Amino acid sequence: MKLTKLNFFLGVLLVGLFVTSCNDKDDDPTTSVDNFNRSEMLSFWADDIIIPAYESFDGTLDNFVEAKDAFANDQSIDHLENLKATWLISYKSWQNVAMFDIGKAEEINFLYSMNIFPADVDLIEENISNGDYNLTLPSNMDAQGFPAIEYLLFGMDDSIVPLDLLSEPNRIAYISDLVDRMKSLNSEVLNDWKTNFRNTFVENNGSSATASTDKMINDFLFHFEKHFRAGKIGIPAGVFSGSELSSLAEAPYSGKSKELFFASFDAIQNFFTGLSFDKSTTGLSLQQYLSNIAQTNESQDISIAILQQWESATTSAQHLMDNFKDQVEQDNSKMLNTYDEIQKSVVLLKVDMMQALNIQVDYVDADGD
Amino acid sequence: MSNKFQTYLSTTTHAAPLAVFRFLFGLLMSISIIRFWYNGWIEKLYLLPDFHFKYFGFSWIKVPPDIWCYVLFIICGLAAFLFAIGFKYKIAILIFFISFTYIELMDKTTYLNHYYFVSVISFILIFLPANKYFSIDAFKNPSLAIQYIPKWNVDALKIMLIIVYVYAGLAKLNYDWMVNAMPLAIWLPSKVDTPFIGSLMSQKWMPHFFSWGGAIYDLTIPFFLLFKKTRVFAFVAVLFFHLTTSILFPIGMFPYIMIAATMIFFSAKFHNQILEKIASIFKIGKTHFDNGVHLIHTQNRKSQIAFKILAVVLIFQVLLPLRSFAYPGNIYWTEQGYRFSWRVMLMEKTGYANFKIVDQKTGKRFYVQNEDFLTQFQQKQMSTQADFIIEYAHYLGNHFTSQGHQNVGVYVESYASLNGRKSQLYINPEIDLMTLKNNFNHRYYILPLNE
Known part of the structure; x- marks a missing residue:
């Protein structure tokens, strides 16, 4: 056949389309040249941070389950104290996984069953007296998780919850159901990471809005802004309402806000700097990614500015009282100060980091902003 | 009016290039609409948000509620298909222009140069006799069929493409793009995991190569396409350039639309070959349309009116991007006079x-x-x-x-x-x-x- 212009054109177009469509499947996961390897970062995140964090959380939940079983069998002061202690350990451990709202966790709304505060006290009491509730309903999200158990164990006012009250069968059953549900939800998430999601996550190493790196960073920033900055500090300090809302602090009944705040902040910083969960190694991280880009482009390393800003935020938060509820009521300016220090880092994260890493926010056609 | 110009206006050319343009553009538009729906963007971009950003002077444009929004897209996609095959062309292209432009005006958050390009091209097509050849209209009513149309019809589209490329190229001649290779120096390194070409993307010289290559491409390509000798080479460059951008950047249908559009520069012979292929696939006799009829501009009132309207449109297109000179400051920072000026992938x-x-x-x-x-x-x-x-x-x-x-x-x-x-x-x-x-x-x- 004579090579007409048309045939030539169709040939070139076909080759072009072939190359383009090949791009859809990522069949070349390990191109390691002297550049930043997203796949390697993703497997470090999955294997050395995320899965160990879930495993560790799972262990604390086992102890929590054991403690509530012991208390259900015998309502002694010792068992109650142990229950409260395991609650706190689990709650702190939860802060390590809260930011990974991806995969199964995202699918089953894990976050919303674990730590929605403030707990809906009336709803909890209603559920207990009815003895008939469905914890899987979205309407019951603020009647479960750590905040709900905190209310039940610590009570709303300063006086200790009477052991008699806690010993009511309905109340014991409700606590037991809440703890069991947390354990089973976490098993589901952990199991998914170990069986399917780990590979899906690591193999999705592209640079579109749906790629793991982009999605993870978007989730990380969302967590930082919404749950850490606003949830733990901004909302109770009245930043978004104009008036102080002390009752919206995290863990107001047990007074453990500060401890939980720092557990969360540590997890955030370790993720950013790429410190493995067991703290034994460091791997590829956002910090390294940023340093790497700064080196290639001979530009300023933003990660240094971010870490410095977090240091200021830490210093400011160290001056806060253990219970942020009390802090808001007694001297809110300190809360606002901490908020401001955190807020300054949000600009660096959401503007400078997002640009440097070329993170896509959403899958939408673009022609360059 | 000078004699030379009169002669130009009376010159006719084969209608095949315009027919192919109509067909490909319409087809790509209906695919675009389906893809937009398939990606869930109708819901995500128009139905979910409580608030929509409006273009100045168009705040009266509202997003139709629920199902009606889908109806709007169906109308738009259907109109695209109908004008592609040349069925009730005039009404179809008019409805397409109105519905597509309406969709774009619903929320300026989604503004893209190529959506604007689609609106401009479809507006131009309203005034061109693109259904006189190889169309259902001409097939059903042979008395409508015209084999030779005024040369300026095809030239109007070429001029529009030249405007797009040249302005896109001129916009690249700035310090960030040429000296710092920005923003490509940000974009390319994140493409390291792209198969085959990924490792190239992190090379230090790559952003500069792309920046300079892109600027030279935009500024020269329409002229290489104009001349027969350089045309094939130019078209290979078109394919290479646009397919590369489609691999690397999330720019959707734009590369394919530009590839299809630049084919207008090819000869009537080339387009006739394409139509013959299509005719043989669908078992239509292409000769059916080869009736030897010429549309003589000087004897056709409609053609004369269309010429005046499109002359105004094209002059407007030349002038509109210049408005940015009326504003002080860095245009990329202030974005005053930024839109509707073919500033693509620039920052x-x-x-x-x-x-x-x-x-x-x-x-x-x-x-x-x-x-x-x-x-x-x-x-x-x-x-x-x-x-x-x-x-x-x-x-x-x-x-x-x-x-x-x-x-x-x-x-x-x-x-x-x-x-x-x-x-x-x-x-x-x-x-x-x-x-x-x-x-x-x-x-x-x-x-x-x-x-």
């Missing part, structure tokens, strides 16, 4: 805008959580464009006033980063945005860009 801009609602009497204040009002995509677009910020501020002001807040003033603490520069304050944080209005005046409240 990476990231921003963050934190709005403060203040009671002007008591001084009481609180901050807004943007996610309560805007989608992530809207937040992204809003935070780097001053007209979005003003529009949103008014929305917030009115919202909180209606909620019972008094003496509402709206202030913004906004930061933006342009092409790898460190983030800096964007809008003057001391100004109550409720006192500002969107208009074509210079936006003095945008703080100057510190280099």
Whole structure:
């Protein structure tokens, strides 16, 4: 056949389309040249941070389950104290996984069953007296998780919850159901990471809005802004309402806000700097990614500015009282100060980091902003 | 009017190139609409948001509720298919232009140069006799069929493409693009995991290669396409350039639309070959349309009116991008006169805008959580464009006033980063945005860009 212009054109177009469509499947996961390897970062995140964090959380939940079983069998002061202690350990451990709202966790709304505060006290009491509730309903999200158990164990006012009250069968059953549900939800998430999601996550190493790196960073920033900055500090300090809302602090009944705040902040910083969960190694991280880009482009390393800003935020938060509820009521300016220090880092994260890493926010056609 | 010009107007050319253009453009448009739906964007971009950003003067354009929004897209996609096959062409292309442009006007968050390109091209097509050859219309009514159309019909489309490429090229001749290879120096390194070419993308010289290559391509390609000798080479360049961009960047259908559009530069012979292929696939006799009829411009009133309208359109297209010279400051920072000027893939801009609602009497204040009002995509677009910020501020002001807040003033603490520069304050944080209005005046409240 004579090579007409048309045939030539169709040939070139076909080759072009072939190359383009090949791009859809990522069949070349390990191109390691002297550049930043997203796949390697993703497997470090999955294997050395995320899965160990879930495993560790799972262990604390086992102890929590054991403690509530012991208390259900015998309502002694010792068992109650142990229950409260395991609650706190689990709650702190939860802060390590809260930011990974991806995969199964995202699918089953894990976050919303674990730590929605403030707990809906009336709803909890209603559920207990009815003895008939469905914890899987979205309407019951603020009647479960750590905040709900905190209310039940610590009570709303300063006086200790009477052991008699806690010993009511309905109340014991409700606590037991809440703890069991947390354990089973976490098993589901952990199991998914170990069986399917780990590979899906690591193999999705592209640079579109749906790629793991982009999605993870978007989730990380969302967590930082919404749950850490606003949830733990901004909302109770009245930043978004104009008036102080002390009752919206995290863990107001047990007074453990500060401890939980720092557990969360540590997890955030370790993720950013790429410190493995067991703290034994460091791997590829956002910090390294940023340093790497700064080196290639001979530009300023933003990660240094971010870490410095977090240091200021830490210093400011160290001056806060253990219970942020009390802090808001007694001297809110300190809360606002901490908020401001955190807020300054949000600009660096959401503007400078997002640009440097070329993170896509959403899958939408673009022609360059 | 000079004789030479009269002769030009009377010159006819084969109708095949225009017929192919109509067919491919319509087909790509119907695919675009299906793809848009398939990606869930009708719901995500138009139905889910509570608030939509409007173009100046078009705030009366509303998003049709629920099912009607889908109906609008169905009408648009169907019209595209109908004008592609040349069935009831005049009505189909008119409906397509109106429905497509209406969709674009519903929310400026989604503004893309190539959507604007589609609107402009479909407007031009309303006035061209693109259904006189190889169309259902001409097939059913042979007396309508015309084999030779005025040469200026095809030239009008070529001129439009030259305008697009040349302005896109001129826009690249700036310091960031040519010297710093920005924003490609940000974009390319993140493509390391792209199969085959990934490792190339992190080479230091790559952004400069792409930047200079892109600028030279845009500025010269239409002229290489014009001449027969360089045409094949030029078209290979077109394919290489646009397919590369489609691999590397999320620019959707645009590369394919441009590839199809640039085919208008090819000879009638080439287009006749394409039509013969299509004819043999669908078992239509192409000779059916080869009736030897010429449309003589000077004897055709419609053609003369169309010529006047399109002359105005093209002159307008030449002038519109120049409006940016009327504004001071860095255009990428202020975006004054930025849109509708073929500034494609030219900058990476990231921003963050934190709005403060203040009671002007008591001084009481609180901050807004943007996610309560805007989608992530809207937040992204809003935070780097001053007209979005003003529009949103008014929305917030009115919202909180209606909620019972008094003496509402709206202030913004906004930061933006342009092409790898460190983030800096964007809008003057001391100004109550409720006192500002969107208009074509210079936006003095945008703080100057510190280099």
